[in-house]
Amino acid sequence: MRSIPVDTQGAMALMAVLPEVKVKDRKTGEIAMDADTQAPMMTLSVTFILNGEANILQLSVPQPGVPEGLTLGMPVALTGLVARPWENNFNGQARHGIAFRAVAVTSLAG
Template identity: 65%
Template sequence: MKFIPVDTTGALVMVAQEPRPKLKNRQTGELAFDTETGAPLMTLDVTFVANGQADILSLTVPQPGVPDDLTPGTLVALTKLIARPWENEFNGQKRSGIAFRADAVTASMPAFASANG
């Protein structure tokens, strides 16, 4: 499957919504798990600011890579962020988009913060 590494150098990334379990099936509430490790997957919405533009990205992250204390407004760093194009068809309607996945999320300090506070 094709994927594109995303360069987060110089980007400001902030939690927009608290992490929540990723659902495999919204109708049944079935949870999603990583196919390689079996770890539960989480969904995390972040504000991603780079090159003068801000976007809200919905990321998939394995649960072991998500700290318990992430709250909206927390500045974070993303480990191995990738973008994966997807396409599907349902009832004759084609849909496509880009899915984002990171190996881990860690709280970070903004680049402009000084050591003296």
């Protein structure tokens, strides 16, 4: 899968939804694991502000890259942020979008 690096320089990111374990299969409760490290994956959302425009990004981050103590509204840094276009076809319905993934989230709170 191709990954497109996202330049975060000059952007501000604020915690919008606190981290929770990413579920791969809702029917079985199987947890998503990082393909490289086999660490559990987490999901979280940030408000990403750049050039006066704000967007909510839902991110996947390996659990070791998510520190304890994150709070809503907290400014954070996103290390290794990439965008991954995806597409699937289910029952003749084409779906597509962009998934965001970071290596780590770091608190910028004093």
